[in-house]
Amino acid sequence: MMTADSLHLTMATLEPFSSLELGHFILTSAILFAIGIIGFLTRRNMIVMFLCTELMFQAAAIAMIAFGRFHMDLSGQVFVIFILTVAAAESALALALVVLLFRRKETLNAEAWTELRE
């Protein structure tokens, strides 16, 4: 399945890092993820909310790369490429939707949009 066997050779010259070092990376990604989700739930500017979701994506990407190195496996890095792509597609969509809303009502405050309520 893994196609680049020469890349495996390159990786074989590297040491997998110890679980102690892995912990640092995972801690970083967990903190990023937490910042993202807390920011998403507390901030009300739509651009900032979107940045927070991007932060969550990148947290997952960091975790993927760290685990990939820990297991000496390339698929984590491959996954990150796809995460980046989907993140780009989502940002294009977010931009479009936010512009659409902004043209209707000149604010980016999410609380100004309360037409749909119980």
Next chain:
Amino acid sequence: MYTFAFDLQSYAPIGILIIMALVFGAFNLIATHLLGPTRHGEEKEGTYESGMEPIGSARKRFNIRFYILAMTFLVFDVEIVFLYPWAVTFAKLVPQSPESAMFLGRISFFIGTSIIAYIYAWRKGVFRWD
């Protein structure tokens, strides 16, 4: 572990590239200065800012078309991310083997889908500026 051998010769192509870039840039500047007509005027001496008026508040509105173009660009920009790993792997395949044909087929399909999207955007009039 790697031993870091400093081999000057392997940097020769980069050196040549830098020299070529410098020569090309210098040649163009000098040639336009010598050959081109010299005119002055308000428009001519203003700052070029991709077709926008560069004077005034930076907080003014952009034309909505910038967003459409930016979004289109974003999608195609990200495509490069896939082409790099593909190119690195493809160079290592045995030429004319079934695997390399399959690799070529995959990337052709991938680029093909992007081209379809591009043509659609074109027909839709995304690139028209009026």
Next chain:
Amino acid sequence: MIEKLWFLIPEIILFIGVCVVSIMGLSHHRTWRSAVPGATIVFLIAAALATPFLYTPEKMEAAELLMPRVGWYFKVIVGFVSVLLALMCIGLIDRRYEAEVKAGRASFDPMRVNRGEFFIFFLLSVMGVNLICSANDLIWLFLALELVSLPTYVMVAMSRPSRKAQEAAVKYFFLGAMATGVFLYGFALLYGSTGTIVLTEMRDVFAAQVAEEGGVNLLGIVGMIVSLLGVAYKIAAAPMHFYVADVYEGAASAVSAFLAFVPKAAGFLGMILLLGTMGWAGHAGEGSTGLPMPIVTTLWMIAAITMTLGNVGALLQTSVKRMLAYSSVAHSGYMVIGLIAGPGLGINGVLFYLTAYGIMNTAAFAVLAGLERKKAEIETVDDLAGLRFKHPSMAIVMAISAASLLGVPPLLGFMGKLYIFVGGVETGHIPLVIIAGLNSAISAGYYLYLIGLPILSQPSPQAETITTGEARWPRLAGVIGAVLIIVLPVFTNYLYDATERSTEGYLDEQARQIGATDADEPDEPPDPALATRE
């Protein structure tokens, strides 16, 4: 690789459909543009019909998938329910603009033509569900889930030219992006726990972990729970259900029906695949205790909270669409019981229930899509009062679909509930089934309202002003759905056998694999084709 490509032919057909529809949608001729929904339906049917011929036993044997046969059932069902959904979308997009063009008041403007795009997104989303059937690694699963979701965000925004739809789209998109981030992080943890992203290998690693350490390691459990919570957004289950009512209310009825079926089917299939890596009790070999306790507890709570919140929420609504939205939440709760129960009646029941739910929910929404008042959708439940006098067929469709959603015995919805509840009882989750039973009783409170009001009640003054919409196709979709609700129970056995056949490969495979696993297998010899040129 070629075997996998073989299974992707339905998706390729849909992709060709996307290209054709995009060309037709931008055509200068109005007739071509108005043929777009028809072309969409043709390609949906073609993809669904091609599936049984492609999934031959030999091919399914050769495919190294976690559930090699599930596509055989799922692609057909999703295809045909999508046809009903596509019928409902006819005449929804660009109605005013096309009328202007017809009257000669407007000329062709590519920037204003949206119908083609809407159906492109429709096809892409259905394609995403089909792709999940062949998913064997987390990347594929992630991309397919995103392919299901991203087009739906745009579809909501396009569905009607009101501010409500745009607000709904933004809400749906932002919460959806957050949910994506959540399950992506879960995927990262699952990868960290197992060191592989391939689902079949992941299952072997988990089995080895259970054999060696007496249980799945903590990273794996946390990763699975986080992934499930993220995917719960797609199936509209608690704690990710809060968007449902607002989004369904804001979107046009046809698109709401789409949201209630397609992402839900995708989410359940994704969950089945994810849970399949850990295996259920009695299905993951000797000494296996099945799903780890924390995961069962999580699912248990998701099921109980989802159906209770859904049904109580629906009771409090006065808007039909919000009521159906909450009922969609409640039905997700019932289906999660099937996930807990596992292979056999549980998973088969989920697959069966998805079919049933898709049909009956589409029929209910089709009534709303087929009726209008002064060019606007009908809102409150009271608008339906006495529908029988003006639009008898729509009243009957509404009553039948509501009765089926409630689970009145001979109808399709009852059969679905029966399998899932029996599956739950068989695996010993009796308290959960009792909660589900109580919830069904609560749900009678609002479903009976939907059954009785159109049929028995006298029309209220505001109900008098309701007319049928311009397009007759949504009403046709409703009638087809109602007929299927009545007729399909006769073929329940056949349908259930189909679900059984679609999952059986998974069981055999898993039983065979257990014991023969070795997590520390040496690396595979390098592929000769990849030898360097030197």
